[in-house]
Amino acid sequence: MEAVTLLQSVFDTVLGLALLWLAWRALASPDLFRAIVLFIAFGLLMALAWVRLDAPDIALAEAAIGAGLTGALLLAALARLESRNETKMLHKNDNESEAHDQGC
Amino acid sequence: MIRGVDKQTPFRWLLMVFLSFLTVGLGYAVLSLPAQTPGLSDYVAENIENSGVSNPVTAVLLNFRGYDTLLEIGVLLLALLGVWSLGGITKQRESSPGPVLDMLSRMLVPLLILVAGYLLWIGAHAPGGAFQAGAVLGAAGVLLLLAGWRPGARFSGLPLRITLVTGLGMFVAVGIVLILVGRRLLEYLPPFAGALILLIEAAATLSIGITLAALFLGGRPEVGPRR
Numbered sequence: 001m002e003a004v005t006l007l008q009s010v011f012d013t014v015l016g017l018a019l020l021w022l023a024w025r026a027l028a029s030p031d032l033f034r035a036i037v038l039f040i041a042f043g044l045l046m047a048l049a050w051v052r053l054d055a056p057d058i059a060l061a062e063a064a065i066g067a068g069l070t071g072a073l074l075l076a077a078l079a080r081l082e083s084r085n086e087t088k089m090l091h092k093n094d095n096e097s098e099a100h101d102q103g104c
Numbered sequence: 105m106i107r108g109v110d111k112q113t114p115f116r117w118l119l120m121v122f123l124s125f126l127t128v129g130l131g132y133a134v135l136s137l138p139a140q141t142p143g144l145s146d147y148v149a150e151n152i153e154n155s156g157v158s159n160p161v162t163a164v165l166l167n168f169r170g171y172d173t174l175l176e177i178g179v180l181l182l183a184l185l186g187v188w189s190l191g192g193i194t195k196q197r198e199s200s201p202g203p204v205l206d207m208l209s210r211m212l213v214p215l216l217i218l219v220a221g222y223l224l225w226i227g228a229h230a231p232g233g234a235f236q237a238g239a240v241l242g243a244a245g246v247l248l249l250l251a252g253w254r255p256g257a258r259f260s261g262l263p264l265r266i267t268l269v270t271g272l273g274m275f276v277a278v279g280i281v282l283i284l285v286g287r288r289l290l291e292y293l294p295p296f297a298g299a300l301i302l303l304i305e306a307a308a309t310l311s312i313g314i315t316l317a318a319l320f321l322g323g324r325p326e327v328g329p330r331r
Contacts, residue, residue, distance in 0.1 A: 056231040057161045057231045057232075057233070057236075059231075060223075060231055060232065060236040061235055061236055061239065064236055064239030064240055064243065065235070065239045065316075068239070068243055069239060069242055069243065069246065069316050069319075069320070072243075072246050072320055073319060073320055076320055076322055077322075080322065
């Protein structure tokens with residue numbers, strides 16, 4: 001039992017530190033695409049933290065809404081921003097044709 | 105885009121001072137919390153039999169504090185109205201999804217709909233419920249939109265709007281009917297509580313899912329058949 005408790009507390013500590021680090025990286029990252037990916041990773045780890053806190057309901061909502069849908073919404077907003085600002089970002093997968101249209 | 109870096113320096117100091125105060129205040133609030141609070145879980149456990157469901161979270165969300173959930177669904181609808189008020193869809197993306205995404209969406213969307221139904225049903229006894237089920241349904245919608253599917257003009261007029269307000273409408277309708285019966289707003293009769301909660305949750309799941317997918321679409325879909 002001792003070993004299990006120790007393992008759990010180590011896991012919780014790592015989880016908490018990883019959350020703080022991810023949050024900081026997401027806020028500080030100058031690259032918006034990177035920040036969004038970090039935010040999604042943050043949401044998934046946060047769902048794990050809710051599970052550790054015995055709140056599976058919130059964990060489900062966090063994973064589905066916090067990580068999944070918010071991430072998708074942010075990525076969609078980023079794609080829209082890029083196509084409007086005509087910025088030459090590297091992370092364009094599917095809207096290259098639009099960039100060509102607006103480039104001139 | 106254009107940031108007046110020079111002008112922002114005093115504001116930055118102000119912000120730092122403000123954040124320091126906030127940090128100290130938050131720290132004080134956390135440290136002055138009592139170590140162990142009884143909370144309201146005893147009240148919930150006492151009254152869970154009258155709530156119509158056996159999952160305490162669903163009992164609180166849909167029965168004891170149903171009013172809050174009603175307003176939450178209203179807020180979601182308001183968010184969509186805000187997005188729609190910014191205008192229609194700016195441009196139709198004509199990118200082909202590619203075989204992998206196409207195949208994946210075909211396989212995953214039915215599964216996601218099934219999972220949403222399961223989450224909705226299991227919410228009465230175990231973790232789950234309308235918001236989680238709605239989010240999964242919304243994810244299915246997002247996947248469809250990513251794969252290039254767009255709502256047809258026939259669906260995006262009145263049928264879409266009716267689907268969007270079904271959740272809130274069902275909630276309000278149940279509340280009004282209960283008032284007419286002589287109870288207070290959303291004070292269910294215990295024998296019907298389970299059925300009413302399921303009814304509200306089913307409608308809310310559909311609305312939440314469609315709302316989230318419509319949020320991802322990012323603009324008001326064009327109305328009316330275009331010929």
